[in-house]
Structures are given as C-alpha cells and as structure tokens.
Amino acid sequence: MMLCNPHNPVGTVYTRTELEKIGDFCSQNNLFICSDEIHAQLVIDGCEKHIPIASINADLSNRTVTLMSLNKVFNISGVGLGWCICSNPDIRKKIVRMVDHQSIYPNIIAYEATCAALDDGDAWRSELLEYLWGNQLLIRNWLRNRSDFFWALSPATYLAWLRCDKGYTQNQFLNNGVALMSGKDFGGDEYSNFFRLNYALPKQQLMKALSKIELACQAKN
Ligand SMILES: Cc1ncc(COP(=O)(O)O)c(C=O)c1O
Structure with a gap:
C-alpha cells in the first residue's frame, strides 16, 4: 500500500479512524505499507493532527516504512536528504542493503541544513x-x-x-x-x-x- 499522509496534492490529513481502517485492510491482506509523510510538518495549527500510520499499533509498525524529510517545510529539496523509519528488522536489512548500493549520498551541507532545521527551525x-x-x-x-x-x-x-x-x-x-x-x-x-x-x-x-x-x-x- 502506497500512502501519502498528509496527502499531495489534496492536502488531506488522515484521521485516526481512517488510518485504522487502512491499517485493518493492510493487515487482513498482508500488505506492507510505504507511507510518505514528507508533508507532516505542514499541517495548519488547529486542524487535524498528523498521525504516522506506523504509530497506530504494533502490527502496523511492523509492516510500515515511513518516509520523512524536512525538504518541504524548509524548502531545502536541493540538499536531497530524507530518511525512512522502519521497525521491522527484515525490511530494515533490505533497506540498508539498498542504500549501501546507492551511489548518491547527501553531502555535508544536507546534514548541516537538516540538523539546523531540527535544532533551531x-x-x-x-x-x-x-x-x-x-x-x-x-x-x-x-x-x-x-x-x-x-x-x-x-x-x-x-x-x-x-x-x-x-x-x-x-x-x-x-x-x-x-x-x-x-x-x-x-x-x-x-x-x-x-x-x-x-x-x-x-x-x-x-x-x-x-x-x-x-x-x-x-x-x-
Ligand atoms: C509527497 C511527496 N513525497 C516526496 C516528494 C519528493 O521530495 P523531494 O523533492 O524533496 O525529493 C514530494 C515532492 O513534491 C512530495 O510531494
């Protein structure tokens, strides 16, 4: 299941009930979830709160890879740094192997920019x-x-x-x-x-x- 939450282009922030329904469907059909949550920091105050689908329950955490980055909120896509969160050890191993074979790594500016945004943004x-x-x-x-x-x-x-x-x-x-x-x-x-x-x-x-x-x-x- 490919999920985008908050959703680009619609802007939907899925509610807990909606995420539970999506999650139940994935559990019943033994689907893994790739959840792109790159717009998580762009939820307007007072609206629905962003909830990572991996946080709904242990089963969903085990079948989800969450993709995150500060590129959108701080407009630093050019630096090209993102990360994924994955608690399932088997999937994690595969991701690490895949990343190891990548020829492009974020450079020092990317780390500096992302850390500055996290610490002081x-x-x-x-x-x-x-x-x-x-x-x-x-x-x-x-x-x-x-x-x-x-x-x-x-x-x-x-x-x-x-x-x-x-x-x-x-x-x-x-x-x-x-x-x-x-x-x-x-x-x-x-x-x-x-x-x-x-x-x-x-x-x-x-x-x-x-x-x-x-x-x-x-x-x-
Ligand atoms: C939901 C979503 N995921 C990923 C990306 C890619 O982000 P980046 O340009 O930082 O690689 C975008 C860019 O528009 C996006 O909207």
Whole structure:
C-alpha cells in the first residue's frame, strides 16, 4: 500500500479512524505499507493532527516504512536528504542493503541544513504556517467571487487542489504566465478537471498569479 499522509496534492490529513481502517485492510491482506509523510510538518495549527500510520499499533509498525524529510517545510529539496523509519528488522536489512548500493549520498551541507532545521527551525516553521494560512485565506476569498473553481478544505501542504468544470486547459494558464499543474499528472484523464496551485510564495506574487488566472479564464483555449 502506497500512502501519502498528509496527502499531495489534496492536502488531506488522515484521521485516526481512517488510518485504522487502512491499517485493518493492510493487515487482513498482508500488505506492507510505504507511507510518505514528507508533508507532516505542514499541517495548519488547529486542524487535524498528523498521525504516522506506523504509530497506530504494533502490527502496523511492523509492516510500515515511513518516509520523512524536512525538504518541504524548509524548502531545502536541493540538499536531497530524507530518511525512512522502519521497525521491522527484515525490511530494515533490505533497506540498508539498498542504500549501501546507492551511489548518491547527501553531502555535508544536507546534514548541516537538516540538523539546523531540527535544532533551531521551530520559530521559522510557525511563522511559515501562519503565512501559508494567510495565503490560503487569500485564495479562499478570491474563490468566493468565482463559480468556476472549487477547493475543498485543505488542512495541510501549500497546495490548492482546484476543481474546475469549465474545460479550461493547462496551456490556457501557461499562455498567461501561470504554471498550474494539470490534474492529469496525478491520476490520468479522470482528473483533467483539476489543477494544482502551489501557493507557497509571497502574497504579492500570489495576487498577481490569481489575476493572471482570471485573465486566462477569459482567454480562448
Ligand atoms: C509527497 C511527496 N513525497 C516526496 C516528494 C519528493 O521530495 P523531494 O523533492 O524533496 O525529493 C514530494 C515532492 O513534491 C512530495 O510531494
């Protein structure tokens, strides 16, 4: 089972009950779980708390590999350091063997950056979450005046998963200077009426992007 929690692109933070149901299914079907929890530190305060699926019970801990990194929250993907958590000794052995055969290792800057973020990053992270919440409100206010886009509650990440049933295309937005990602990239044609907007950017720039989206919507395909 491949799990993404918090979910990219939707922003869902799975509840304990949901995780228990997923976990029961995996236990009954003897599935191992790879849980990508790289957005764990990007859950907006006051919303659903992020719960690692491996923490639900001992059986799930034994069948789960959790993937983590500070790359998203501190925007340091360039340094390329992540880690996995795995309590099952057999899987752990296989992972260690696999990592040993990798030719690319994180360099000293990656360790320094990640350690600095872990040791001293809390205040910065709190400010970031507040700023992102402000950006989310800005988009939601913008959406209030539009009937062509819909965005469900998103308690985590910095991604807006916009549903749009008016037949707009990715090129239409690109031609007007906004690179929205097409929903197709996340699940094929079934999601062609979705667009992913990354709103982790300065407010002025976000406002400019929203104006450009408005212009794009008026333009022909
Ligand atoms: C859920 C999730 N996992 C993994 C990655 C990859 O992260 P990185 O760019 O730090 O390798 C991303 C990047 O968008 C992501 O959203």
